[in-house]
Amino acid sequence: GAGVSQSPSNKVTEKGKDVELRCDPISGHTALYWYRQSLGQGLEFLIYFQGNSAPDKSGLPSDRFSAERTGGSVSTLTIQRTQQEDSAVYLCASSWSLGGMTTNEKLFFGSGTQLSVL
């Protein structure tokens, strides 16, 4: 597709269950980011993938969170044993590599997955 696609758009789960959130970036984008946005809050960085480099996982809030990016394209964010405080909108964004000198180097965001943990 033309944009960043995330699925599902909404996910309601019970506390203690595992969830998987999917992100399809724009074709050709080498950089992929996951952010979390709680109600009325800013964006909390979670993890960043750039090409074949080791991902920057420094934003993951606990070891219950993990993410993969297969084949340099689709990414899955997994949250194990979900807790109520995990409830938020999870945003995925992609871009070309940020490091050159063009104004095309901006993030393109998906519509997000609204996660509700009951």
Next chain:
Amino acid sequence: ELKVEQNPLFLSMQEGKNYTIYCNYSTTSDRLYWYRQDPGKSLESLFVLLSNGAVKQEGRLMASLDTKARLSTLHITAAVHDLSATYFCAVTIPMGNNNDMRFGAGTRLTVKP
């Protein structure tokens, strides 16, 4: 640790007025971004500022960057209701071959008639 601070966090303006949103960041970065988020929607890129002294303008919004002061401003001229949204600034952190992007907390702007 990189900190990106915006102020104000909440801003209520009358239509036709001018105001400036400020974005300070705590580490060296030579590029800064402004994004807009409408309620219930995702983020949309507004400006990319790539060098010290860069100034970009689109419509009633003008963004500038002072890398020495680690400060960017988003100036709103003669505000209109359609500008009501949350505005985020973000900076990139060079990390080897990677360039992470970190966001401020956002400024929620409400423009009243």
